[in-house]
């Protein structure tokens with residue numbers, strides 16, 4: 188059997204809130220093969236970002252295991268060396284790359300720094316790789332001399348993707364990575380991500396509210412509600428023939444020409460009554 192790029196088993200996380208607990212991730216299981224792509228969808232508060240944050244070590248799971256290419260990640264390890272080891276395996280692209288890019292560095296310096304941090308010692312190798320990376324993400328050589336504020340939102344997101352690629356991870360987690368971009372730039376970034384996974388074998392985990400985006404870029408999808416996975420499977424199967432009433436509700440909530448907010452609210456109330464019983 189071929190090895191998965193990412194395998195998550197029994198992942199669990201609760202947060203203490205006041206006198207009670209909020210279960211943000213309840214026994215979640217999934218696997219993504221190399222070059223595969225999985226979407227994580229669900230309304231606000233369903234636990235998507237908590238899963239993403241556990242994968243990159245920003246939260247510690249209460250239970251469960253994470254394997255990258257067959258190697259188990261030490262989810263409780265602390266310190267710089269552990270952080271770097273994990274970053275080499277799983278990289279994350281955030282909604283707002285402005286917050287994650289160092290504003291003092293040019294794009295070339297940012298990519299150079301990422302490679303240096305992850306052990307590419309030769310300056311000449313790094314310099315030639317910088318131009319290759321810019322090209323790979325559709326930026327021009329001149330953009331290497333720009334600082335983040337001199338770029339558009341789409342270009343900044345390309346830089347964030349190039350920085351991930353510089354580290355050559357096995358998995359990229361994209362948390363609402365295109366939701367701040369206009370639709371035509373979104374389409375370009377999604378095409379780039381599809382190209383990257385096909386050419387590099389990097390697996391993608393795509394966290395998004397936007398089902399249209401998820402259907403464009405993922406093979407499989409996980410539908411989450413209050414920390415639990417309610418439906419899971421092939422993206423086109425789940426989105427075109429949803430089985431769970433919550434997936435149907437999510438699909439009917441998507442704005443479109445026939446969007447009816449009143450009907451959505453009624454369906455939502457019916458669903459909440461159903462889960463409350």
Ligand SMILES: Nc1ncnc2c1ncn2[C@@H]1O[C@H](COP(=O)(O)OP(=O)(O)OP(=O)(O)O)[C@@H](O)[C@H]1O
Nearest residue numbers: 202203204209211230231232233234235236237238
């Ligand atoms: N640090 C925290 N402390 C307490 N509760 C938290 C914390 N982080 C998340 N939660 C709670 O866990 C649940 C899941 O949150 P999470 O951010 O993972 O959801 P989400 O699906 O990513 O939402 P959104 O789409 O709005 O980002 C929510 O009820 C949230 O309030």
